[in-house]
Amino acid sequence: xxxxxxxxxxxGDVVHTLPVVQDILAAHPGAQIDWVVEKAFAPLLTPLLGxxxxxxxxxxxxxWRKAPFSAATRIAWRAFRxxxxxxxxxxxxxxxxxxxxxxxxxxxxxxxxxxxYAMANQTEGSGYEAPTRWVADVAVTLPARSHAVVRGRxxxxxxxxxxxxxxxxxxxxxxPALTDIEQSAPxxxxxxxxxxxxxxxxxxxxxxxLGRQLIAHGYQIVLPHGSxxxxxxxxxxxxxxxxxxxxxxxxxxxxxxxxxxxxxxCAGVIGVDSGLSHIAxxxxxxxxQIYNFDTAWRTGPLPATTAGEGARQRSVFAQPxxxxxxxxxxxxxxxxxxRHEGAA
Numbered sequence: 001x002x003x004x005x006x007x008x009x010x011x012g013d014v015v016h017t018l019p020v021v022q023d024i025l026a027a028h029p030g031a032q033i034d035w036v037v038e039k040a041f042a043p044l045l046t047p048l049l050g051x052x053x054x055x056x057x058x059x060x061x062x063x064w065r066k067a068p069f070s071a072a073t074r075i076a077w078r079a080f081r082x083x084x085x086x087x088x089x090x091x092x093x094x095x096x097x098x099x100x101x102x103x104x105x106x107x108x109x110x111x112x113x114x115x116x117y118a119m120a121n122q123t124e125g126s127g128y129e130a131p132t133r134w135v136a137d138v139a140v141t142l143p144a145r146s147h148a149v150v151r152g153r154x155x156x157x158x159x160x161x162x163x164x165x166x167x168x169x170x171x172x173x174x175x176p177a178l179t180d181i182e183q184s185a186p187x188x189x190x191x192x193x194x195x196x197x198x199x200x201x202x203x204x205x206x207x208x209x210l211g212r213q214l215i216a217h218g219y220q221i222v223l224p225h226g227s228x229x230x231x232x233x234x235x236x237x238x239x240x241x242x243x244x245x246x247x248x249x250x251x252x253x254x255x256x257x258x259x260x261x262x263x264x265x266c267a268g269v270i271g272v273d274s275g276l277s278h279i280a281x282x283x284x285x286x287x288x289q290i291y292n293f294d295t296a297w298r299t300g301p302l303p304a305t306t307a308g309e310g311a312r313q314r315s316v317f318a319q320p321x322x323x324x325x326x327x328x329x330x331x332x333x334x335x336x337x338x339r340h341e342g343a344a
Contacts, residue, residue, distance in 0.1 A: 011275025022169040027162030043257035117159035170282035192271025194230035
């Protein structure tokens with residue numbers, strides 16, 4: 001069975017869709033899966049190549065629509081369409097539910113008897129556009145209030161006739177256990193402070209106060225960034241935390257697959273609602289996700305009561321934003337039981 005998954009963006013949405021690959025392979029071990037995704041997020045799928053995903057087909061719809069009639073766009077579009085249509089599929093599953101993903105699903109070639117599947121309805125808090133169901137041969141009705149991970153898994157399961165496995169498996173492997181010498185080194189916590197939405201940010205002074213608490217408990221801090229603004233924030237945090245000694249390091253700008261590997265080496269991640277935080281969940285790292293809006297039920301770590309998931313990951317919501325004490329308490333709660341720390 002050849003299956004095409006269409007989930008183009010954004011980073012968090014792509015991460016939330018990763019368990020669909022392992023679900024399909026568990027139900028159909030011989031399945032060949034291709035995935036269409038925005039080029040910027042394609043490196044996230046690199047670990048799945050040859051181990052679940054046969055082809056990652058990158059596109060740049062976000063860039064192309066800015067200059068749709070330029071020669072460069074026309075050339076790139078033809079190349080993308082040629083690659084997309086080089087194979088035919090038994091099932092094309094639009095997991096995005098937008099006009100752009102419906103277009104990609106419509107362009108894909110079906111094998112004899114093949115079908116296109118998509119969502120029949122909008123779910124609460126998520127984008128949805130009518131062309132997705134117009135293009136589909138089968139439109140699947142989903143519960144109106146669905147977590148992003150659950151929604152994608154349910155759509156694929158209904159399309160291909162299986163029941164999802166109990167626990168979400170994102171397919172991103174953690175590194176092997178540390179040696180005794182490596183374990184003696186200070187544990188590292190990543191601060192995923194960056195987000196494309198300023199109303200999701202956590203105050204700079206809170207990051208500094210939390211960093212001081214973590215350093216006082218023997219941790220070191222690493223500070224990733226994906227833009228010039230985020231780099232400036234990382235440097236500002238590090239400058240204050242390194243007043244006495246170097247305990248905070250600003251990471252270089254890394255490709256998405258390299259950044260994922262870097263996070264996998266950390267003892268945990270604390271971050272705002274962002275793609276990087278969702279990668280921490282996918283890696284099953286101890287993780288606290290900070291919310292200024294009551295939307296964690298839709299995109300945050302699944303609660304511990306849901307299929308045994310989420311014990312190592314917590315979301316914290318408050319307005320205008322959670323306090324340092326609330327985030328610290330959540331960090332203590334999500335740490336593995338073999339580490340005992342007192343409040344600072």
